[in-house]
Amino acid sequence: MPHLVLRTVDGAAxxxxxxxxxxxxxxxxxxLTAETVECAVxxxxxxxxACGLYASAAFEPLSWVRRFGRLERLPWSTNLVVAEVLTRLAKIRTGQLVLDPFCGTGTILLAVRRRTPGARVVGVDNDRRALAMAARNTRRQISLVRAExxxxxxxxxxxxxxxxNLPFGKLVGTHRGNRxxxxxxxxEIDRxxxxxxxxxxxxxxxxxxLQAVDRQRGLKAVRRRLLKYNGATPTAYVLTRPR
Structure with missing residues (x-):
């Protein structure tokens, strides 16, 4: 029985x-490691x-094979596997309206559509160039709006x-601007x-x-997941209404 090794991101195995x-x-x-999982096929x-939680695969000892198609990207575009992780944490159901207020080139929008085809998806961004790329990446089948x-x-x-995926203040934005x-x-998310x-x-x-969440009394951080990839160590925070 052949064995397959799948490569994901640290924090998603x-x-x-x-x-x-x-x-x-x-x-x-x-x-096998923080970033690899083995299975027999x-x-x-x-x-x-159809699973989007791994970026590449190999039947050992063959070389790695990448599996995502070509997309237009910017340096700060969301990692493709990370986008899939975020959609799992969101627990999206058919018919629900899903919004990405920092949609960039549309990586998360595509992950939502792959995971839950019956969801309604809207992307918002203030960058014309990123929205133009998102329109091409999504084949203009997802609603995109230019706004803050x-x-x-x-x-x-x-x-x-x-x-x-919020601006970190590294590749895009600044820590001062994030304040x-x-x-x-x-x-706005609360609203x-x-x-x-x-x-x-x-x-x-x-x-x-977390400071902004604490000041926004209509939202509460109930879960967090640390991810590590390409030298970055962001955390995904799950927010819900306080009980």
Missing amino acids: DLLIEELRAMPSLHSIRQ DGSLEELA AGALPVADGSVDRVVA ELYPAALR VLTADGRAVLLTEDKRLL
């Missing part, structure tokens, strides 16, 4: 293993191909899920989110985000 265990064609699943790989994250063009209490941006974005809504926000400017 448990999510990958959970999904692999639900696939009847895979056996002897085990984590006995049957069709169709379900495995601090003034979202959606109605109060209308969004079921917010999923976003105003994060509270403004949190106020647009439904009573049972959920937001998943990724950042390396962690203390600043």
Whole structure:
């Protein structure tokens, strides 16, 4: 029985293993390192191909094979596997409205559409060039709007899920700018989110985000997941309404 090694990001291996265990064609699943998972293959790989939680795969001793198609990207575009992790944390259901207020080139929007085809997806960004790339990446099949994250063009209490990769202040934005941006974005997320809504926000400017959440009494951080890739160590925070 051939063995396949899958490469993910540090912090996502448990999510990958959970999904692999639900696939009847895979056996002897085990984590090799923080970034790799091995499994034995006995049957069709169709379900495995549909899983977005790994970036490349190899039948040992063959070389790694990358699996994501070509997308237009900017230096700060969200890592493709990380986008898939964020969608899992968001627990999106068919028919729900999902908003990315920092959508950039559309990586998270595509991950949501792959994971939950029946979700309604909207991307917002203030960068014309990034939105043009997002339109091409999504083949203009997802609603895209140019606006500021601090003034979202959606109605109060209308969004079921917010999923976003916030500016860290490294490749894009600044820590000083985030002092105003994060509270403004949190106020808007609080305004647009439904009573049972959920937001998943990724950042390396962690203390600043938690301070903004603490000041926004309509939201509470209930879960966090540290991810490590390409020298970055951001945390994904899951926010819900306080009980």
